[in-house]
Amino acid sequence: MTGKLTAAVRGQVLLPGDAAFDDARQPWNRAVDQPVDAVVEAADADDVAALVRYARAEGLTITTQPNGHGASGHTGGTILLRTGRLDTIEIDPAAGRARVGAGVASGRLQAAAAEHGLTGLPGSSPVVSVTGVALGGGLSWFGRAHGWVSDRVTAFDIVDAEGTSQHVTGGDLFWALRGGGGDYAIVTAVELALAPAPQLFGGRVLWTGEHAAVVLEAYREITATAPDELTVWFDLLHFPGGAPVVAIDATHLGGEAEARDLLAPLDRLPQPLSDSRRVMTVAELGGITGEPTDPSPGLSRGELLTTLDDTVAATLLAEPIAPLISVQLRHLGGAFAQPSDSPHGPLTEPHALSLFGVPFDPATAGAVADRQAALAAALPVSGRKPYTFLGPAESVADAFTPEVVTRLRNIKQNHDPYGVFRSNFPVRA
Structure with a gap:
C-alpha cells in the first residue's frame, strides 16, 4: 500500500511503524481502540476525491473523521481519513447562510457567525465538527427553538464512491446524510441556514450536592x-477527589430581564457556590459547561426519558452517582418535537439523559458501565436514542426504526455497493 497510497494523494500519509502513526490514528x-491500516490527512477536497478513487480501485475502505469524535472502534482494515485541513468558513449575512468545510469546529463557526448577529446550532462542546454533528442529527443549545442541526442543512458537497465530487441538495442521499451518519459518501463541506441571535443570556449556577433535590x-x-427560546440542563456532578455538586446550565435567546424572570425559581434556592449567568455572545457558549477541549478517555451512555415525574426524580437522586462523574438531563421539546424530514424524525421525548464516567482502570470501567446500565433500567427510557448518543456497543438499530434502517441500507447499497465508506456506525448488518 505504501508507494501507491503516497503517490495517490498530496496530503500526509502515515502507516504502521511511522513515528506519528499511533497518535494520528487515535480517536478523541x-x-x-481504533485500529486502522493507514492515516491520510487530506490536503483539500480534490485530495479526498483522489483518495476515494485509489481506494475504489484497490478494493479498500475509508473511514472519515475530522478529529475523532463519535468513534466506535469499527475501523479495522480501513484507511482513516482526517479532514481537518478542510477548514474554510464562508458567511452570507444577507441570506443567513454559512458554508463550512468538513474540518470546521463548532466554536469557529460560532465566532464567525457572531460577528453578524447570527448563530449556528451549537452543542455544549466548541471542538466537535459542524459536519460531524449534522451527519448525526445534532442536539443543540438552540434546538428547542430551531430543531435538529440537520434540519438546517441546505446542501452538502460530497465525494461519492466513484471519487466524483457532487453538490447535493435533495434526493435520497441528501435525506440520509441529514442525520443518518456518514456511511454513504464523504462530506467535504456543508451549507446550512443560520439563525438570528441579537441577544443571548446564559451560564451555570452551581450548588453543593446536598441541594440536589430542590435544584x-x-x-x-x-x-x-x-418557552422555546429557553434551554435548561440539570447536572449531577462528582469529580474524583471532590464532593458532589449540582448545577443548572441555561441559555436564553433573548434579553437578560426576561431570562431572569423565567429562571426565577433558581433565586429561591439556597445560596449557590457560583453563578456565571450573564449576557454573552454565541461565540462564548462553549464555556458554560467547561467540557474538556483536549482528547481524553470516557464512557458515555445516552437515553431519552419519556417522563420526569416524582418517581423518576426520586430514582435519579436515590443513590450517589459515583463511580459516574456526571448525570445530565437536557430539556427537549419545542421544535425538536415538530415534524422533521430526517432519518430520526421528530424527537418527542421531553428529556435527554447522559451518563458519563472515566475508565481509570478496568475495574472502574466495569463499575461505570454497570452503574449506567442500572440507572437506565430503572428509568422510563424510550428505547431509542439520537445517532450522536450511540456508544461503541450499539448500532443504528438503537437510533432508528426498522423501516428507516431498511431505507438507509438501500441507500447505502445504491450509492456505495462495494463498501468504499465505513462510518462510525455502519448501516449494514
Whole structure:
C-alpha cells in the first residue's frame, strides 16, 4: 500500500511503524481502540476525491473523521481519513447562510457567525465538527427553538464512491446524510441556514450536592412552562477527589430581564457556590459547561426519558452517582418535537439523559458501565436514542426504526455497493 497510497494523494500519509502513526490514528475518546491500516490527512477536497478513487480501485475502505469524535472502534482494515485541513468558513449575512468545510469546529463557526448577529446550532462542546454533528442529527443549545442541526442543512458537497465530487441538495442521499451518519459518501463541506441571535443570556449556577433535590424540583418547574427560546440542563456532578455538586446550565435567546424572570425559581434556592449567568455572545457558549477541549478517555451512555415525574426524580437522586462523574438531563421539546424530514424524525421525548464516567482502570470501567446500565433500567427510557448518543456497543438499530434502517441500507447499497465508506456506525448488518 505504501508507494501507491503516497503517490495517490498530496496530503500526509502515515502507516504502521511511522513515528506519528499511533497518535494520528487515535480517536478523541481515548477509551476507544481504533485500529486502522493507514492515516491520510487530506490536503483539500480534490485530495479526498483522489483518495476515494485509489481506494475504489484497490478494493479498500475509508473511514472519515475530522478529529475523532463519535468513534466506535469499527475501523479495522480501513484507511482513516482526517479532514481537518478542510477548514474554510464562508458567511452570507444577507441570506443567513454559512458554508463550512468538513474540518470546521463548532466554536469557529460560532465566532464567525457572531460577528453578524447570527448563530449556528451549537452543542455544549466548541471542538466537535459542524459536519460531524449534522451527519448525526445534532442536539443543540438552540434546538428547542430551531430543531435538529440537520434540519438546517441546505446542501452538502460530497465525494461519492466513484471519487466524483457532487453538490447535493435533495434526493435520497441528501435525506440520509441529514442525520443518518456518514456511511454513504464523504462530506467535504456543508451549507446550512443560520439563525438570528441579537441577544443571548446564559451560564451555570452551581450548588453543593446536598441541594440536589430542590435544584431538580426547580428544573422541573422551569421546564414545565419554558418557552422555546429557553434551554435548561440539570447536572449531577462528582469529580474524583471532590464532593458532589449540582448545577443548572441555561441559555436564553433573548434579553437578560426576561431570562431572569423565567429562571426565577433558581433565586429561591439556597445560596449557590457560583453563578456565571450573564449576557454573552454565541461565540462564548462553549464555556458554560467547561467540557474538556483536549482528547481524553470516557464512557458515555445516552437515553431519552419519556417522563420526569416524582418517581423518576426520586430514582435519579436515590443513590450517589459515583463511580459516574456526571448525570445530565437536557430539556427537549419545542421544535425538536415538530415534524422533521430526517432519518430520526421528530424527537418527542421531553428529556435527554447522559451518563458519563472515566475508565481509570478496568475495574472502574466495569463499575461505570454497570452503574449506567442500572440507572437506565430503572428509568422510563424510550428505547431509542439520537445517532450522536450511540456508544461503541450499539448500532443504528438503537437510533432508528426498522423501516428507516431498511431505507438507509438501500441507500447505502445504491450509492456505495462495494463498501468504499465505513462510518462510525455502519448501516449494514
